[in-house]
Amino acid sequence: MASSADISVAVVAGEVSGDMLAGRLLAGLRAQLPNARFHGIGGPRMAEQGFVSDLPMDTLTVRGLFEVIPRYREIKRIQNTLRDRLLAERPAVFIGADYPGFNLGLEMQLKAAGIPTVHFVSPQIWAWRGGRIKKIQKAVSHMLVIFPFEEEIYRKAGVPVTYIGHPLAEMIPLQPDQDQARSALGIAVDARVVTVMPGSRMGELKYLAEPFVGAVKLLAARDPGLRFVVPMAGDKQRAYFNELVARAGLSDVDILLVDGQSHSAIGAADAVLVASGTATLEVALFKKPMVIAYKVMAASWHIMRHMGYQPWIGLPNILAREFLVPELLQHAATPQALADAVWQQLTDAPGRLRLVQRFTDMHHSLLRNSAQESAAAVMRIIESPSS
Template identity: 85%
Template structure:
């Protein structure tokens, strides 16, 4: 079996699927490209997952030849080896092109997490029809979209809804971080990728500094994806002259979210994690200016944050590109911290969202894959 994930979120999704497949295929061998979670499940990764991680439209240009070379080498290897199936975990720019070539060569293909054709680039449905033998979707409204397009599809729920408890243990999270139960905590999540940190670390740090001026007792918790990210973020804090604020860098993002009273978070899968932890949040997003000028004209809906997309309304604030200033972010987080009634309403809505996404994703995704390799 061959699998490719290009980002942290895809690594988590694919590992969940592998865990569901293992009891049914105890002797299966997995190889491709993935991260630590997939490797824990037995994947032999041809290259480190970080090699594929690129953010934005123009940011990929300097690395296009390198990434295209990885794709071509993997394609040639898989066409020679003939795996039982290829599973692409998200990362559609890379995986759909690979899947199209593999399927044309007679290898069944599964794409895990439908590309957001409902949000932008709807024309990709034609490529999906050619590339994908079976689509696994994680949001309930997606199933009908692919069914109408003639793409075999299974709604499996979102794996995060299974791993995050319906009622998070705030006290345990704070105790593990050495934070008092009555402290006010803001969790700051500028992203797991260096490309995100490049654009968001400094404004997020400065927003934290502004909040600390308003309430010197505030505690800030910042989950970091690795040592490189930790070192970069620490340097930004030092450059901003904010070493004196109560800021703690941690490894576990879920503990950091569970401990929070409010969260400042980069747009992406992390926004859904925050919603599943039932936390008020402010979503921010910044990329290269040229990428933004193109992307802002390509969207089909007014929201970019997953909680707002699922709710079909602005449940939480979104500050995008030029609007994502330290002052605006600090003001929005401050409002979230002090709006008790709003926090209760959000918790209720996010609990409903959690239930709608809760399925046995490992079993359902494994069943769909087995249906392809054992028709």
């Protein structure tokens, strides 16, 4: 293998979760390739490892099926430009960090040209769009998976695969300290706290913030002593949420908006109202009762609801293979239904204890040294004579 100074590694992450995952992988790689060039498209976690982003990550961020249509040409142009650069550069490996709609198409073209491709985080072919496995076979030299049940799927399909564990299982302690989290946010230890997580992207807020605010209003009416914590991903999100709070007349309700600090917000909670996505797994690893909600554009929902292969959408329920926690989807995610479900989670003491045990078992099953495991898999590809 050439010296690390002569090696370039290209990576694309299109969302916050992909940036976090790729940041862990690059930390492991940087230890073995101290002088390599890491570049592509990514966010702040990747930048901490010396990654240079050729474009801001948010230029790729789109949510939903129909929401992508107005930006299709722009995103396709970015993909083509990046493809041409990488075909000229010929990096030692290309790593697609999640974001399959963009990355799999790029990987297929790079692999066909002889550039090894790694896809980090399996598309949810076990949940919907199982036909993607055929595209993955053509696009991916090696798949890195973060859930143990995914290994068998790819082995059966003849796709080289490595289970690396889930990085969040390393970042979140097995026994989170609720008192410490509350202290960090200035919340009394004996307070009753509901954390509200309507999503980090404006696309999510557009559909979930209003019913979530409505649920807050109903819960506060049931128990005026409740404290609500809402982590915000940025100034635009904060302004939008504050506007909804003001419109709902909640000036007397104890709502604490915090910048980022999602782990402190979850750790401080007695129950969490959360948008479907990676955040639901974070809540499970913090061993917290939760209610999961999901809403998208009506046209997207009409298609997506016919494409599912299993009855769950929340990661904790998928991993458990049962409805451990409630899921309220699309039209079912009304303020009243959300408030009733959160209240049940707050007041069911035996149920809370059962969830702690189930989520602890889940945590153990996901715990590996993901940076080391993922970096080792990538290094095997870089060092392979065929690559």
